[in-house]
Amino acid sequence: MTLQTKGLEDVVAGQSSICFIDGQEGRLLYRGFDIEDLAGRSNYEETAYLLWNGHLPTSPELRTFTSELSSKRPIPREVSQILTTLPRNCDAMDALRVGVAALGIFDDPMYTQHERAMSIASKVGTVVAAIHRHKHDQDIIPPRDDLSFSSNFLYMVTGEEPSAADARLMDVLLILHADHELNASTFTARVIASTLSDVYSAVTGAVGALKGPLHGGANEKVVEMTAEIGTPDKAEAYVSSKLGSKQKITGFGHRVYKTMDPRAKILKDMAHRFTKTEKEKEALQILEKVESMMKAEKHLYPNVDLYSGLALNHIGVPSYLFTPVFAVGRAPGWLAHVLEQYADNRIIRPRAEYIGPPRSRYVPIDKRTAAEAKH
Structure with missing residues (x-):
């Protein structure tokens, strides 16, 4: 039996044709296509098609795929009712987990496996927007089928049709998060799928894994850090203080990448174009100062x-x-991996290295000493 490393670090747990990461060079490929090309030229719908089908679509294929996605955006009435009965102050990821699980009950039972995947990818944005609107005691905005996925999602969240620039930025964000090989949530989804459980269960499990602060949520901490620093001239003192007290700085380091995450590079470059207000420009300056210090120190x-x-x-x-x-962005990747697992399945059942006590003699309780009880 081969012994493995803690956290399965650098352990190859299976084969996949979906995503490739070169941690040394800082490269990320979806089905062989570089993330820089996809972020610069593709959109959510085309990237989802690529992840599921292994090739870029033709124009007719993309029109058909986009139409099918948009037709499945509305969530069942029962799911909407469930979401609006949740406490307004509940964790948004808890609500999302409930919403995805409820889709498994109330979605069309006649859907094929492919249609179930399409339904989840289409509806997860609607569910998230509904959670947001309910939290603020606002009317839930139904999806529009005349908008792109990204435009429609922002419309359902904000109540306003976004500018072309904002919709494009949303597209890029979704593309950058669409897949990342066997991360914790994707691995969770594949483990569940390997039992031949249904796709809704697999994605529900993935949502649960993503909720963990060691997987999702770090960008929220970065925003809090930026607000805590306040102004660019205070960034150096902040970082020095944190490092001096052995505290971590959020937004740095990665289990796989040994250089700059290519997704971070894309967003940093875009930030120089989309930041407009003085507050945004100051925030960007703070992040760049922190980046410079973390690289140097x-x-x-x-x-x-x-x-x-x-x-x-x-x-x-x-x-x-x-x-x-x-x-919302990772759903196409989760679903691509679930479908890949179904297509060539063997239940994922690794072993554990046992580090407990050796075989012990059972002693009846009336004859057991304190020392024997510990065994």
């Missing part, structure tokens, strides 16, 4: 979380909704 590079919060706030997404929006 700790040889650590930014991950996707350092600049994504700034981008999400810019397009009207509040900080508490960051992780649910992460789930």
